[in-house]
Amino acid sequence: MxxxxxxxxxxxxxxxxxxxxxxxxxxxxxxxxxxxxxxxxxxxxxxxxxxxxxxxxxxxxxxxxxxxxxxxxxxxxxxxxxxxxxxxxxxxxxEGYLDENPCAVIKYKPHSGRIVQHSEEVIRKLLDAPDRNTWAGLRDYTAMVLTLDTGIRPNELVQVCIADFDFASSYLYLRESITKTKQKRTLPLSDVCVSAVKKLIHYRHASWEGEIVFCSWRGEEITTGDLRDRFRAYSKTTGTQITPYHLRHTFALYFLRNSSKTGVFALQKIMGHSKLEQTKNYVALLEADIQQAHQTASPIANLLGRSTGKKKALLMKI
Structure with missing residues (x-):
């Protein structure tokens, strides 16, 4: 103009x-x-x-x-x-409506990389909380199992369809339209997880339209907010606040603890991290585990530790 x-x-x-x-x-x-x-x-x-x-x-x-x-x-x-x-x-x-971007100079804040850890006892209590005799309870339990088995993001989970599962090969194929990075992702499933998902699908009402797996008792889509509210209620039985995303953290930490040295690369693929640095945030948290293992396994700590203990016992007798 x-x-x-x-x-x-x-x-x-x-x-x-x-x-x-x-x-x-x-x-x-x-x-x-x-x-x-x-x-x-x-x-x-x-x-x-x-x-x-x-x-x-x-x-x-x-x-x-x-x-x-x-x-x-x-x-x-x-x-x-x-x-x-x-x-x-x-x-x-x-589009020519502004001369320059007035917010281009506003800087992003550093990413905290805060990862929440929960003990096995807390996770077991959470899994026991849903009433699996109801549709909502069975759905929530299965959502917990799938997240703990694959590290799937909550917003991906609520969009998963029946056709995305390949039970014969034990895989869940995430469509690019529902992933954060807009890239397809393949998630391997354990036998326990396959069994839980099959059971949930089996109890779907015949009148429900659509194929969304984690739907409401009316067969309608639910949001991540709905899921978070349900987890908030279940958290009361565990004594600590737990969100769906916390289970993604739990999966990553347990996966790294129980996998080989190359597990971090496999975890990056499963979690859908675009950069390895994101995955390494979980590796950093395991330093406490390494320190504890070192205290237990170090030869010098054991040798001198026992020696020091004997000297202390001897001094007390004197």
Whole structure:
């Protein structure tokens, strides 16, 4: 769009932006690039971000509003929402509605890499909590089993269909449309897990449409939020707060403890990590295990430890 200046020279001016419409356009574009879960997250972030403006949205106010909007959020939530806002505003720049991205200078916060560990006792209590005589209880129990067996992400789990399972070969094939990285993933299944999933599918009501495995008692899709709420209720029996994502952490830690030295590479494939550094976060947590093993197995610690013990016993007698 152009207008004439006083001296008759054509000058380019910015287009008038309808940010809500632009946000919907941006979300539609992202649908072809990322998972359904990520698209919903972007849509939710942009809707609330744009709603935080009282009056006219200007290029000058965007950065300040973004900082206010992100204030107080933990690092992971902060980074996820900043990424959505920055991506959207960059789209506005590419379409000629903004001269530059006002949020490009806002930095991401360091990833905490916080991984939650739960003891075997706590996990057993969690598995015992669902009432498997009800559909919801059987579904939740099977969701726990599948996550502990494969490390599947909660948002992938709630989208798994019956056709994704190959029970003859004991594999679960995750479609690229439901994975975080938009890449197909193959998850090996244990016999225990295969048996649990088969039982859940067996008890599906004949009238239910669709093939979603982990559905509601009406055969409808559930969300990761629904699953998290169910886990919150079960957590009361364990004495500690447990989320579906915690079971993904548990799978990774136990897998590394019980696998070979090359297990970290296999784990990267199973977990769907795009970078090995993400998988190595779990390796770092096992340093405490290594230290404990060293204290028990070290020859020098045992030799001198016993010797010191004898000297102490002798001194006490004196």
């Amino acid at each position: 152009f207008k004439k200046s006083k001296d008759g020279i054509l000058m380019k001016i910015k287009k008038v932006a309808d940010f809500e419409l632009l946000a919907e356009e941006y979300v539609l574009i992202r649908e072809a690039e990322v998972s359904k879960y990520t698209v919903n997250s972007i849509r939710h972030t942009l809707r609330h971000f744009l709603a935080s403006f009282d009056g006219e949205i200007t290029e000058k106010s965007l950065k300040l509003k973004a900082l206010q909007f992100l204030s107080g959020k933990n690092n992971e939530h902060y980074n996820k929402q900043l990424q959505a806002i920055r991506g959207f505003l960059q789209y506005c720049v590419s």
